Amino acid sequence: MRVLEAEPIRTARLRLDPLRVDDAAEMAEALADPALYRFLGGEPPDEERLRERYADLVAGAEEPGVSWCTWTVRQAADGRAVGMVQAVVGPDVGGMRAVISWMVGTAWQRRGYAAEASRALMGWLRERGVGTVTAHIDPRNAPSAAVARSLGLAPSGGDHHGEDVWTDRPRRT
Template structure:
């Protein structure tokens, strides 16, 4: 699979080898990691990808993507599908950036690209959530085109749905 390209970013689909190295915290010589990468969220996404691959096979293109700066190909975070579309054509997403990359619009840019890609793959809806106090993440989803879809005692839910 090829990278998804935005104005400032490359969303690189993670391979099994890359996921294994990320979980082991062993950077690949061909990949430049930002100093704070990987975050706990990146390791969690890579682990989920490896478990999915082991139990049901390769979920591509609905797996994790590393967020890299186009300028120097440094990996600054990740954005991922938590699995392939369900029986209703819905997927759940997650994303995160290293602290030094936050506040520059990278997360919204990456999420917009992932949403556009999901729609091009026939996905009917995309869901996400953020803790009540994580207003930055809530803003990212809103800026990318997702809308509030409810809340519970822990999180606020967001979604975007497309007509067939």
């Protein structure tokens, strides 16, 4: 199974840069609002915790055929970090599937950045042969559900650790 590596992605307003460990300081600031963790649990990570986490993400998955692709989302105009998007890509019947996620700092929400970055990510995945895209969303998280709908995802009826599974593949009846 082919392993993917994050590559730069551009949109009209954003740059999606492959994650670097050195992004931790900037991201700790961008993602510092405790309200961001309302549906995720926990609290905002400090720079040291993010450095450790980012080192693991950059090192990649140990499972054969699985790719961890993570990007720092930046405003194209000034290069400021505003959030992140991620895809965990692995084998699926007849190809590859991805579970995607997004997070945009509170100061940059309600600008469409999460949807714009995630749409670009989905396009990148499609260009690389990923057939199915899913996202796991807390059922109380209406803003993330709105982003998922804008991407063409719909609830599948599945559950992943208390989160609804949204997919771009229709539910089989």
